[in-house]
Amino acid sequence: QSDDSTDTGVLTKTKPKTQRPPRYKVLLLNDDYTPMEFVVLILERFFGMTHAEAFEIMLIVHKKGLAVVGVYSHEIAETKVGQVMDFARRQQHPLQCTMEKEE
Numbered sequence: 053q054s055d056d057s058t059d060t061g062v063l064t065k066t067k068p069k070t071q072r073p074p075r076y077k078v079l080l081l082n083d084d085y086t087p088m089e090f091v092v093l094i095l096e097r098f099f100g101m102t103h104a105e106a107f108e109i110m111l112i113v114h115k116k117g118l119a120v121v122g123v124y125s126h127e128i129a130e131t132k133v134g135q136v137m138d139f140a141r142r143q144q145h146p147l148q149c150t151m152e153k154e155e
């Protein structure tokens with residue numbers, strides 16, 4: 053600025069914002085009918101959990117009503133939800149799995 057009468061002398065820096073792709077939480081919901089062992093199998097098969105991890109998370113869903121079972125890119129999250137819903141429907145269990153944008 054060349055006009056000294058309005059120059060406050062304050063320098064402002066603009067921080068470069070690094071763009072991160074949005075992440076999506078995959079949520080598993082409780083219900084009264086899906087067998088516990090089936091939920092454990094789902095968590096092992098589609099979410100790469102050990103039997104012990106899967107059992108622990110299944111119990112959290114059972115007690116609290118829902119839990120985040122993984123966080124992924126939009127495409128991977130959509131695939132996981134699809135796999136779970138498909139597998140549950142084939143076995144005629146009412147298990148529900150959804151995804152939600154993080155933050």
Ligand code: TYC
Nearest residue numbers: 081082083086087088113114
């Ligand atoms: N509540 C179910 C039962 O008592 C077990 C269950 C756990 C179902 C987790 C769904 O996402 C779920 N058989």
